[in-house]
Amino acid sequence: AQSVAQPEDQVNVAEGNPLTVKCTYSVSGNPYLFWYVQYPNRGLQFLLKYITGDNLVKGSYGFEAEFNKSQTSFHLKKPSALVSDSALYFCAVSFFSGNFNKFYFGSGTKLNVKP
Amino acid sequence: ETGVTQTPRHLVMGMTNKKSLKCEQHLGHNAMYWYKQSAKKPLELMFVYNFKEQTENNSVPSRFSPECPNSSHLFLHLHTLQPEDSALYLCASSPITGTGTGANVLTFGAGSRLTVL
Numbered sequence: 009a010q011s012v013a014q015p016e017d018q019v020n021v022a023e024g025n026p027l028t029v030k031c032t033y034s035v036s037g038n039p040y041l042f043w044y045v046q047y048p049n050r051g052l053q054f055l056l057k058y059i060t061g062d063n064l065v066k067g068s069y070g071f072e073a074e075f076n077k078s079q080t081s082f083h084l085k086k087p088s089a090l091v092s093d094s095a096l097y098f099c100a101v102s103f104f105s106g107n108f109n110k111f112y113f114g115s116g117t118k119l120n121v122k123p
Numbered sequence: 124e125t126g127v128t129q130t131p132r133h134l135v136m137g138m139t140n141k142k143s144l145k146c147e148q149h150l151g152h153n154a155m156y157w158y159k160q161s162a163k164k165p166l167e168l169m170f171v172y173n174f175k176e177q178t179e180n181n182s183v184p185s186r187f188s189p190e191c192p193n194s195s196h197l198f199l200h201l202h203t204l205q206p207e208d209s210a211l212y213l214c215a216s217s218p219i220t221g222t223g224t225g226a227n228v229l230t231f232g233a234g235s236r237l238t239v240l
Contacts, residue, residue: 051127
């Protein structure tokens with residue numbers, strides 16, 4: 009069965025410090041990997057994706073993610089956190105199934121950045 | 124504004140009511156999705172439509188009935204719901220094929236917050 013795990017319900021970090029939000033996955037084949045962010049009362053917004061190529065992917069708002077095939081991980085990182093980064097972050101995988109892209113999401117990690 | 128619009132944003136209904144959620148996109152996407160978001164749980168895929176044809180029904184109870192009259196509009200008809208159906212219902216769309224930064228990316232609406240009394 010396909011699954012995405014975000015082991016931390018919540019991550020707390022001080023403003024200016026580096027942050028990491030963890031994600032591991034279990035899927036067959038070579039999936040596409042994504043990070044989305046959700047602010048209060050909003051839908052999910054795309055941050056970045058990995059399809060192929062360089063294992064370090066850069067995305068919106070200074071975020072980046074590192075694909076590690078041997079560890080089946082795709083952790084989200086940012087060198088210096090901002091208070092405005094506080095939100096709910098979702099990791100997702102997708103692959104083409106039949107005739108559409110099928111997406112699986114993790115349960116989300118709440119990021120709290122304190123001033 | 125993401126290009127995917129959901130109405131209403133908030134809905135309160137009794138267990139015997141009939142209501143509908145609406146989703147509209149003008150991004151030229153051919154696939155549309157309904158997801159259910161409950162606290163501390165993974166997003167649950169409910170339905171997928173591909174060029175107006177339903178391609179996925181993820182074992183959703185029949186009290187949820189989707190409708191996709193064209194590639195730009197998606198509805199979720201609700202009847203005789205249960206309190207445990209209270210959740211945020213998210214609509215999303217994506218291109219089926221293609222390359223570039225938008226390929227394989229879901230674009231979400233802001234969601235409809237449903238409360239069943």
